[in-house]
Amino acid sequence: MTRPLTFAIPKGRILDEALPLLAKAGIEPEAEFHDKKSRALRFATNRPDVSIIRVRAFDVATFVAHGAAQIGIVGSDVVEEFNYSELYAPIDLDIGHCRLSVAEPAGSADEDEAALSHVRVATKYPHLTRRYYEARGLQAECVKLNGAMELAPSLGLSRRIVDLVSSGATLKANGLVETSVIMPVSARLIVNRAAYKMRSADLTPLVEAFRAAVEVKDAA
Numbered sequence: 001m002t003r004p005l006t007f008a009i010p011k012g013r014i015l016d017e018a019l020p021l022l023a024k025a026g027i028e029p030e031a032e033f034h035d036k037k038s039r040a041l042r043f044a045t046n047r048p049d050v051s052i053i054r055v056r057a058f059d060v061a062t063f064v065a066h067g068a069a070q071i072g073i074v075g076s077d078v079v080e081e082f083n084y085s086e087l088y089a090p091i092d093l094d095i096g097h098c099r100l101s102v103a104e105p106a107g108s109a110d111e112d113e114a115a116l117s118h119v120r121v122a123t124k125y126p127h128l129t130r131r132y133y134e135a136r137g138l139q140a141e142c143v144k145l146n147g148a149m150e151l152a153p154s155l156g157l158s159r160r161i162v163d164l165v166s167s168g169a170t171l172k173a174n175g176l177v178e179t180s181v182i183m184p185v186s187a188r189l190i191v192n193r194a195a196y197k198m199r200s201a202d203l204t205p206l207v208e209a210f211r212a213a214v215e216v217k218d219a220a
């Protein structure tokens, strides 16, 4: 038998929505996967040819881009931030909907950006942030954070943040307002391009199973 396929899924908030899709595509992780106390990171599934690894959202893209995992599920925010040429993202899974936005303290959002040459921004997304501001003729100096970006303005780290927004509750609770939307975000199925060519007989039916699972969900 060829080596099993390794499927990378994020342990954060996409996971709950991803599991029903995985099941519709015919993949069910072993019981230990659901045991919160388990320290295992790799799990068997009902399919002997597929195992699952559970890693941080940004690391899903890295594992798949390097071919350590052949297939995965990750937000389009992560796909775009890394922009790995080795990643093929054939399917929008229609889960994990949110947006990547700029936010500032309420009441200070009327500063004229046209008068500035450079902005300081706290973010987990320095590449997308720089790209967004460059397109507006501004240089962005990014302070990289891995979470809790919303604290940065009140503590004087940066006036602006670029972060994910869904309900807006986190911004509101921290006295911030959304000033621009950089991009809408949803979760994608990602495949390593080289693996997709070399192991097409294994990967193509799996990709098509996800396409069908999303179509069934959309029709419901």
Ligand SMILES: Nc1ncnc2c1ncn2[C@@H]1O[C@H](COP(=O)(O)OP(=O)(O)OP(=O)(O)O)[C@@H](O)[C@H]1O
Pocket (backbone or CB within 6 Å): 010, 011, 012, 013, 014, 055, 056, 057, 058, 074, 075, 076, 077, 078, 096, 097, 098, 146, 147, 164, 165, 166, 167, 185, 186, 187
């Ligand atoms: N508020 C949200 N609503 C919907 N989807 C979101 C929201 N926040 C994040 N996501 C999606 O879920 C993915 C993982 O986000 P999550 O916040 O679970 O990860 P994290 O905890 O920041 O990552 P890590 O595991 O590295 O700590 C994001 O990349 C994005 O695509």
Ligand SMILES: O=P(O)(O)OC[C@H]1O[C@H](OP(=O)(O)OP(=O)(O)O)[C@H](O)[C@@H]1O
Pocket (backbone or CB within 6 Å): 012, 013, 147, 148, 163, 164, 165, 166, 167, 168, 169, 170, 171
């Ligand atoms: O607009 P809202 O509905 O409030 O959602 C936005 C929040 O969700 C995400 O964080 P998450 O809760 O996943 O935690 P994190 O800080 O660990 O990324 C994001 O980073 C925001 O902080």
